[in-house]
Amino acid sequence: MAHFTVIGLGRFGVAASLELIYLGHTVTGVDRDSKIAEQYVEDLTQSVICDATDEHSLRELDLAASDAVLVAIGEDLESSLLCILALKNLGVKEIWVKASSKAHHTIVSKLGVTRIIHPEEEMGIRIAQALNYPMVHNYLSIGHGLYVVDIQVKSALHNQPVSALLHDTQGVVDAILVKRGRQTFTQLSHDFVLQEHDTFLLCGSREALKLIAPRLV
Known part of the structure; x- marks a missing residue:
């Protein structure tokens, strides 16, 4: 405290x-x-x-x-x-x-x-990002052009492996963790299977994250 x-x-x-x-x-x-x-x-x-x-x-x-x-x-x-x-x-x-x-x-x-x-400016940016990418629940800039995004897994990715989302961004976008109910998974292989309503944290550059955004809808 x-x-x-x-x-x-x-x-x-x-x-x-x-x-x-x-x-x-x-x-x-x-x-x-x-x-x-x-x-x-x-x-x-x-x-x-x-x-x-x-x-x-x-x-x-x-x-x-x-x-x-x-x-x-x-x-x-x-x-x-x-x-x-x-x-x-x-x-x-x-x-x-x-x-x-x-x-x-x-x-x-x-x-x-x-x-x-700059609260108004920072909130304005967050609102714009949310409107542009409604599947992204939250995001955080961690410097050096990298962002952590909080994604709510939709039905399109249900029972899909992580590789289905990140297949062409290996080494550019990192899967950090998945939150599923009270469970948290941090050791994520590309074979890890996602489920609808999972909370999925990814880290990468804005350009790389924009590349995979259409797959999240």
Whole structure:
């Protein structure tokens, strides 16, 4: 279990906070609006009224003890930057920042934060991918042009071996695992037989995964 601090309890900050709570972590939510902070007193581990642009106020929260601080102040560029500078001065090492524009991203990137997030853009890409490849339940970029995709096996592949799907992409697309009910199979040969409703994880480049996409329908 880790402890996180989320600064800015708008829709994005609240969604991130509640998911972290659901995953078993503790979360301190921070907002300068007393009504908003009080609204989530029962939902978060701690909900604090604080002006995050004021370093002296932030100092009282012992933020350096957090495993990470998420700055979810998206629209107010000045407040976001002042908050980041205050966090740096307080010795916070792990700082994640929501950026609302390219200008915001450009400035924040000069401040040495851990990660910059573009939630609307990232979600837009995910929705486009889902619309383009409805058989792909989820996907994750792991860098260097590689993606892990989560596929729900359809009737067309029922009782088919893995080789029927990957026959011309050997060494390019890797079969990682199959989840079948409560069973998980990780040692997958090309003779492994898929069943309808299996969850199938594959790893490969976008081009290689696009090549096999028509076989998944």
